[in-house]
Amino acid sequence: MENGTQVRERLYADDPRQVGPYELYGRLGDGRMGALFRGRSDEGREVALRVVHRVFATDPFFRQKLAREAAVLRRVAGPQLAPLADARIDGDPLWIASDYLHGPSLAEALGRHGPWPEETVRSLGVSLAQGLVVLHDSGLAHRDLTPKNVILTEDGPQLVDFGLAGLFDAGSRSAFGVPMGTLPFLPPELLRGGSDPHPAGDVFALGALLVHAAGGSPFGADTSAAVLHRVLNERPALSPLADPALREVIEACLAKDAAHRPTLRELHTVLASAGRLTQRRLPEKVAELVLARRPRTPPPRTAPVPAAELERLAALRHRYEQVITSGHSEEAPRAMIELGALEAAAGNISAAASWLEHAVATGHPLHAPLAQEQLLRLPGGRHRRR
Incomplete structure (x- = not known):
């Protein structure tokens, strides 16, 4: 979900105005699973709510998978994760929701203000590795780790949309013959086919994401066919990474053979000297962007705490x-x-x-x-x- 993005447009004429306990008041985007809306409950709880496309909702197999995934996602908890908040998996329409995060996506921050310093990239890697460890220990893989699925908040980066790619068959492929997902963050084993999504694929995606945050493009940014060829056959371009130790571990993350990639804990050990990504570690303009997205009305607070x-x-x-x-x-x-x-x-x-x-x-x-x-x-x- 593009959870932290601002409302892009008003509701369409045929969009629902109320879904479950949530009033919808704007579109955040659209995706392969369904339209994404911003909504609010009567109690003031804000959510990013996805209404599932009917083509999936009428498929009994999809509904069974959604029920299984939702049961697992409800139990996932961690400081870098924005888990499932609510769902309807037995009616019409089907929908899933997470708490709305007030902050830009990493993709938006990079698009607006450019590459990050290497030390900040390290801190980003520390935080995301910690979130992925919790996710993997819960028996899930993210499967779609990209800059648009990392939301920058005052409390640090948050992973969204994790586990949802598992609702689609690993064999589902686009016109280029590529599995559902985003190049160049798809690992080679999925591009070759015959392999289910695996935590090692998240390690590959994290490596590509960190190069992207540093201002690089490890396998190019031209046509999908060319990027696909490089992911499968060529070494990544890591020119934005000056530190030899960082280059070495990121190149290992991007290994063609999943068995040769480091574990998340091994990656964390290399990056850990930078500490977690916090607001004060963000580039100045990005920190200002995060602050600008804070809710106008703060949550209720009790007496100040010493x-x-x-x-x-x-x-x-x-x-x-x-x-x-x-x-x-x-x-x-x-x-x-x-x-x-x-x-x-x-x-x-x-x-x-x-x-x-x-x-x-x-x-x-x-x-x-x-x-x-x-x-x-x-x-x-x-x-x-x-």
Whole structure:
């Protein structure tokens, strides 16, 4: 989803005005799965909502796959991930929604303000690698990692649209014979056919994305046929990367053989000295663009939290996120509830609701009802039931 983009145009005459609990008020774009809208619930929750094209919605096999993917996506949680927020998979129309992210996509930021310094590219790689680790540990691959699916927010970069490419057969191909996806971010094994999407494909896409952020184009940017040939047969062009260690690991990410690519943790080790991408690490003009997209009306906040308490909360968030990443059936939902309580105490009601909703979605017999109870107590009407 082009989650962080601004509304491109008004609703068409035949577009729905209301989908589920969400009023739609503008188009964000269109894609192979369906039209993407920006919507808002009565409680003020903003979403990027995709209404599935009828050609897919009438296919029983597609509906079964959507139900399976949605069940997994509801349980994915991590600080660099914008997971599924809501969905209707058993009616007409079919639709899926994620929380609307206020920020430009990486594609928009690069298009407006040009390449990033190498150290900022490293920080971007650290953050995205961490998000992909959580995703892969949950049993998913992104499958469509491109600059348009990275949203830059005040809290750091967020991955959107992950896992949705799995709703389409790996064999679905365009007029060029290329699988559904975006060149040059598609790995060679998918271009050759006979291979299912795999986490190693995300490593390839991440390598290509980081070269792109640095101002390069590892396999060119001319015709699709020419780019396809280079992805399959030629070494990548890495001229924007000056640091030898960075060039070496990115070239390994772009290896033709998936078995020769580094793991995400190995890539993270090379990049880690730069730290996560934060707003202050962004190029100045990009940071201004991110700030310009912040919501005009801030979420409700409780009394100000002292600086020492904020530092304690940051440390606790980090600890709980490590527990959540482990995926332990008992500890993860408990940590989600505790993290939700911490965010609520800090006045971050949207973040609190998100963690509590994840805890509800686990379906744990003890923790899910407790999380639902805490959701009902949040201010601002954030008490949506799944």
